[in-house]
Amino acid sequence: MSPHHSHARSSLPIAGEDHARLTIDLSALADNWRAMVRRSGAAxxxxxxxxxxxxxxxxxxGRTFHHAGARDFFVATPAEGATLRAILPDVRIYVLSGMWAGSERLFFEFDLVPVIVSEEQLVVFMAAVSDGRDHPCVLHVDTGMNRLGLRVEDALALANDAARPASFSPIMLLSHLACADEPAHPLNRQQLQRFRAVVEAFDDIDASLANSAGIFPGEDYHFPLPRPGIALYGGSAVNGLETPMKPVVTAEARILQVREAKAGESVSYGATPLxxxxxxxxxAIGYADGYMRTLGAGVPLRAAGIPAASGVLHGRTVPLIGRVTMDLTHFDVTDLPPGSVRAGDFIELFGRAMPIQDVARAAGTVDYELxxxxxxxYERRYEAVKK
Known part of the structure; x- marks a missing residue:
């Protein structure tokens, strides 16, 4: 099917006006979710x-995953949850940042499940349901990341507390692996053992441990509800493993000008010599579009020995030269046939021909951040799910 276009605001570009565009393959997105279902083996x-x-x-x-069969969704904030609920009335939505004082209304109004991340949030939740209302929650246990969650010993004490209020009955336990992208890291097994101990203490409760990377090491980490993220969007979950996922996002930028320059002249800020x-x-792309400054040459933040990024133009890889600026980036097209590159052409920055992982590596970051x-x-083009 041909792409359709969707714009959040009328000020965003439409076809022909765009300086840069994103093509988002919703079929690949759905296929990636199904691939993670098969890999996890979870119902x-x-x-x-x-x-x-x-x-x-x-x-x-959200609509694409729902159409593919997903019925459990994780978001970061209650505002994201409210937005998702407006389009998906029949799913369970978990909010990873939990419930804090002042946010209670959103959880009840939009039927969101808070992931309780601290003893302070537990107090807020208990006060919110003190009128006897029955509202589910999830308990986050920190098994080794020292980010969010109750400490293991505190979670175990809560599980064994005979005086625990009946109104606090979490439907699921959750933890997060710190080093799942390094399958051999010893902390993975330590976190698994700690999490199992808490799950066993609560008895007959759902559990969620595996993110995208956590699905790959094996079924020990899967538990009843794996929660893949970056892999669904075509990203790389495990270091050193070529991603089996399909690329979802292709980013392209318009060529505004093709110009000749002599050896000894320079390009961009900082005067990178030719x-x-x-x-x-x-x-027409720059760091204002998320095309990071560290992708270019001559930037002090760049890691030594890592070459600058490249793009793909007319099927050929062309290197980025000079520094990325706010709105503009230089590419060396000298090795392409004269006259083959013209103003109005589009260069692929990452996507189907240029893996996003390679571009992230050139920037010294991860595909999540890109x-x-x-x-x-960007003009956003959504390619509909193929029937």
Whole structure:
């Protein structure tokens, strides 16, 4: 089916006006969720929709996963949960940041499940249900990341507390692996053992441990509800493992000008020198669009020995030269046939031809950050799920 277009605000570009565009393959998104279901072997597999669906649009991603069969969703904030509830009335939505004082109304009004992350939040939740209302919650246990969650010993004490109020009966326990992207890391097994101890103490309760990377090490980590995130969006979950997931997002930028420059001249801020006579394509993309400054050459933040990023133009890889600026980036197209690159052409920054993992590596970051940093200046093209 041909792409359809969706714009959050009337000020966003439409076809022909765009300086940069994102093509989002919803069939690949659905296929990636199904692939994680098969890999996990779980009867239920959730989908994580944090950060506006990892930058691709929460509503489009939510509908796509729901159509594919997902009925459990994780978001970061109650506001994200409220947005998702408006389009998916029949699913369970878990809010990973939990319930804090002042947020209670959103959880009750939009039927959101708070993931309780601290003793302070537990007090807030207990006060919110003190009128006898029956509302589910999840308990987050910190098994080794020292981020959110009750300490293991506190969770065990809560499980064995005979005086625990009957109104506090979590439907699920949750923890998060710190090093799942390194399958051989010893902390993975330690966290698994600690989490199992808490699950056994609560007796007959659902549990969720595996994120995208946590699904790959094996079924010991899966528990009843795996919750993949980055892998669904085509990202790499495990270090050193070529991702089996399909690319979902392709980012492209318009070429505004093609110009000739002589050896010894320089390009961009900081005056990166040219070693040869060069043909340079100026693309309408920059760090204001989430195309990071560290992708370019001559930036002090760049890791030593890692080359600058490249793009793909007319099927050929072309290197980025000079520094990425707010709105513009230089690409060296000298090795392409003269006249083959013209203003109005589009260069792929990452996606189907240029793996997002390679671009993230060039930036000294991870694909999570690239996806969630995408700005609102792109024209977004959603390719519908193929029937």
């Amino acid at each position: 239920r597999t959730a989908a994580v929709l944090k950060a506006d669906g990892y930058g691709i649009g929460l509503e489009h991603a 070693a040869r006579d060069s043909r340079i394509a100026i693309a 996806l969630t940093s995408l700005g609102n200046r």
